[in-house]
Amino acid sequence: MAESTDLLQGTLDLLILQTLATGAVHGWGVAQRIQQVSNEVLQIGQGSLYPALHRLEYKGWIRSDWGSSENNRKAKFYSLTAAGRKQLAAELKMWDRLSAAVGLVLGRLPEVTG
């Protein structure tokens, strides 16, 4: 099952921050967006999604507001804070370095240079 694709530690946070970079989204939307963008590979269960959203909120990187959804239901929308934007930039840089390094070790991207 695709769901068994374990996310690297801390990767979920990055995915959420990236998803929220384009604007406010509710929890369901975040999960759907990640699923679509990853071509159905990454399925985020509510069991990990909501604790992650809460964690990020407590850290002050995202904030939540109640609003109404596309189908006019009460939903909680999450959006990036200024700190979150900074954090996203830092984590993206970190991710690039990490994936390049892992790639090098695995011999997948021989010509990658700084």
Add this chain to the structure above:
Amino acid sequence: MSELWKRVFLVFSRRKPEELDDELRFHLEQSVERNAATGMTAQEARRQAMIEFGGVERTRERCYEQQPGWWWGTVIQDVRYALRGFRRNSVFTFAVIATLAVGIGATTAIFSVVDRILFRSLPYAHDTSLVSVGLTAPIIPEEFMLGGSYYEWRDNQKPFDALTSETGVNDCDLTERNPAHLSCASVEQNFLSTLGIVPILGRNFLPEEDLPKSPKVALISYGIWLTHYGLDPGVLNRPIDIDGVQVRVIGVLPKDFEMPALEQADIVVPQALDESQQRKAEPGRVMYAFARLKPGITSEQAQAELQPVFNYSLNLAPPQFRKEVHLRVRSIRDRQTHDVRLAAWVLLGAVLAVLLIACANVTSLLMARAAQRERELAVRSVLGASRARLVRQRLTEMFLLSMAGAAAGLMLAEILLRLFIALAPTGIPFLEHAHLDLRIVLFSMIVSVLCGALFGVLPALQRPSAVALAARTANSGARAVARRCLVIGQIAVSMVLLAGAALLTRSFSSIEHQNMGMETRGVLSTRVALPQYRYATTQQRMEFYLKAEAALRGLPGVSAVGMSNWLPPAETHESQIFNNISVAGKPRSTDGTGGMVTWRWVTPDYFKALNIPIVRGQGFTEDERRSNEHYLVVSSLLATRLFGEADPIGQHLQPVPQGPWYTVVGVAANVKNGGLSAADEPEFYRLRRSIAEDWTPWNAIVLKTSLAPSAVTPWVRAQIAQIDPTLPIDVETLSESVGKLTDRPRFETALLGFFAFCGLLMAVIGLYGVIAFVATQRTQEIGVRMALGATRFNVLRLIAGEGLRLIAVGGVLGLGAALAASQMLKSLLFNVGPYDPLSYAAVALLLVLVALIATLIPARAAMKIEPVVALRYE
């Protein structure tokens, strides 16, 4: 800044749980809608969504866990929960805390005392490699050296880096504007450097200052520097007057300075012996030698390596005495504490036994509680508490209990320690410096907490069984067995403690009630310290004492005034080798030393004052006192040894070879003369005539009075003040000074008794706990039995039988252990064997009685159960 505020706010704000529920519901409904959009029926769409969604509760939990400070919140929750539980089970809580407090408190207090005696490091830089070395012979109890062989040893010994000596501590007087009576120690020049002592001011002695004719120098103690010179560094190189002689101060000793044999020393001076004269002397000056071992050499090796020089000394000794001369090398600590070490170890053992019982009690109590709570744990587990959470809950409880126990224990330890110091007799080394040792507090706390925690937490580690949820009676059979074993152990250990206490008590009472051979009631003893510089000659001393004697005789109610240099039964007295005594007309025995003979100088009324019966002949007379002849009274023991059945009266004795000959005029009954617990020594009395040469420095006056001692005491002081108003006088009743000799055994007995009592109390509480627990657990069974026709007596027998078995097994085990352990006490016992049947019988009886009561209380309660109630129980 605003970010920070937000976070602070978040920590304190409690999120409403409905918000999260709304959010999750929204998620679920979106999922249902999506499924419906793919064409499922409404019901199927919801079902699939639910399956995909999974457990909500877990998500909710994990969301809460994200909150900063969540962990601390749960700790507070645990603490609150634990405190609530404690309040509900206040007896349990109190029992655990009290047990911990007694265990921790007693262990800490005793260990703080014993630590100084057994494990203290010496205040010398070379602490661990220092030994006391010398010869032992009957005449001096501790190892000593003689000038005749010391220098031979120093030049030829191999095992030591350095060897040094001291010639003891003498009274000396500081005769300056602020005169004081002090103690002066005489040491070899390398004394400080061998031990590793560095003066805090000034310098050590130079070799040339330790020569007989060299100018006098001295090191002063920190105490003298403080009290007499106000810590003035200008004291260096200043001349001070000691016994009327000018001595230059060359340094100040460190604050913690002490002589290796623990004598008081205010001033240290070079011993300034004439080495070449000592080498030739026979036997030479008595001295005490200390040495620093070479690295890697043990005392035993040193002893072996010293054999050649020891043989040299042996050859100097009179041939008939050689068998009784031995070589001894032992650590300085051993020398300092040898006579209290055994008592210290016994106390330590006793207190560890109490700690053991306390641990067993805590464990047993926690196990009982764990059994009670099995149900509760199972319920909490089913309701979703993780195992980690359950264990943490237990740990929190243990932590709280042990903290409370430790706090109470610390207070108890402080109180006990102060009590010990207040009650303790003088002569227990270092006691006045004892203080609570935090390491020990920590140690005893950890021990008791560990054993408690182990058994308290273990049950929580197992997955709570389904049985526990359903069980009407708890399924704690295995644990009940363990608790029974603990109780057996407790009973056995307290049996050992009780037996030890009983033996010491018996021994103490036989010390107190023994026949001393003299009257101590209505006798006052007076000691006057005559300062050396004003009473320098024997003539002056004699005149003073004769005047005092005459004055005291005139007091009303005083029937006899006698004098002697030392008073029995204390161990301090003159003594000499038995075989040195010659009897006129008989050859001297050459078979060894024959042991020691006590002797003292007395005046005629000494026997009357102490009511010592003269069994043959007569005591000394006033006429004999004025004559130039030498007269002697011997004790019955000495008379028998010297003359057998023959009549000693009129015989002639020469106590010391080349000394004067004495005429025996009487035989006195035996008097306790070697301390209270040692065997009597043979003794003779020399008449202290009114001739100056008989008046050695030490003298005590004894008065027999028919009045109350408190009334006579001021008169005695007044009479002596009339002769010389500046003299310090000690007056006490002889019963008081004898009482002081029993202080040590009384203290030891009281301490061991106290621990035995604590141990017994805890063991009994443990026993009670187990029986009560078993009785409650079997309530239903009892109900069934009674319904089937068992009588109340049968029930009583059922429950009490359980207790009796534990008592019997524990008692028998304890008796065996006590018999083995009492061997250790042997040398502390007086007139009581380690297997004294009376003590053991009394202890066994006491233990069984108390334990029976502890068993019968819960058993009676079980007996009174109404069958109907019992059947409905739980």
